[in-house]
Amino acid sequence: MADRILVAYATRYGSTAEVAEAIGDELRKAGVAVDVQPVNEVQDLSPYRAAIIGSPIYVGKWLPEPQVFIERHQQHLRTIPIAYFAVGLTAADGGPEILKKAEASMDQVRMLVTPVDIGIFPGRLESGRLSLTDRTIIKLIRAKTGDFRDWEAVRAWAQAVYSKIAPL
Numbered sequence: 001m002a003d004r005i006l007v008a009y010a011t012r013y014g015s016t017a018e019v020a021e022a023i024g025d026e027l028r029k030a031g032v033a034v035d036v037q038p039v040n041e042v043q044d045l046s047p048y049r050a051a052i053i054g055s056p057i058y059v060g061k062w063l064p065e066p067q068v069f070i071e072r073h074q075q076h077l078r079t080i081p082i083a084y085f086a087v088g089l090t091a092a093d094g095g096p097e098i099l100k101k102a103e104a105s106m107d108q109v110r111m112l113v114t115p116v117d118i119g120i121f122p123g124r125l126e127s128g129r130l131s132l133t134d135r136t137i138i139k140l141i142r143a144k145t146g147d148f149r150d151w152e153a154v155r156a157w158a159q160a161v162y163s164k165i166a167p168l
C-alpha cells in the first residue's frame with residue numbers, strides 16, 4: 001500500500017507554505033515519507049495513503065485552488081484519511097465567534113470530503129509585502145499586522161493528525 005503522506009497548500013504571500021512545511025517536518029519525524037507541495041502542482045494522488053490540505057483565509061474564505069482541487073478529486077479523497085488546515089489572522093485573537101468564522105472558511109470543503117481533523121492557525125500579515133488591493137482591504141478592516149504563527153501549535157496538531165492516520 002502507498003506509504004506517503006501529501007501536505008498540499010495554497011498561499012498568496014508564503015506564510016501558509018511555511019506552516020505546511022512545518023507540518024511535513026513533524027510527520028517526517030514520525031518516520032513517514034511526506035511530500036509538501038503547492039496544491040496546483042499535485043498531479044497524482046495514487047502514491048498517498050493520507051492527505052493534509054490547507055489554505056490561508058482571505059475575506060472569510062479559502063483561496064480557490066484547494067477548493068477546486070478537492071472538488072476535482074473528491075472521489076479519490078473520500079477513500080483516504082484527509083485533514084484540513086486554515087491559516088488566518090483571526091485565529092490570533094482566538095475568541096469563540098472569531099474561531100467560528102475561521103472554521104466556516106472550511107464549510108464547503110468539509111461538505112465535499114469529511115476530514116478526520118481540522119486545524120486553525122494564526123498567520124502572518126506584513127503590509128510591506130501586500131499588493132495594493134490587499135493593503136487597502138487590511139486598512140479598511142484595520143487588521144493587526146505581524147507574524148502570529150504558533151509553531152508549537154502547528155507541530156502539536158501535526159502529531160495529533162498523525163496519530164489518527166497512522167497505520168494500525
Ligand SMILES: Cc1cc2nc3c(=O)[nH]c(=O)nc-3n(C[C@H](O)[C@H](O)[C@H](O)COP(=O)(O)O)c2cc1C
Binds near residue numbers: 060
Ligand atoms: C486582503 C486580506 C484579507 C484577509 N482576510 C482574512 C480573513 O477574513 N480572516 C482571517 O482570519 N485572516 C484574513 N487575512 C489574513 C491572512 O489569512 C493571513 O495573513 C495569512 O497568513 C496569509 O497567508 P499567506 O501568506 O499564505 O497568503 C487576510 C489578509 C489579507 C491580506
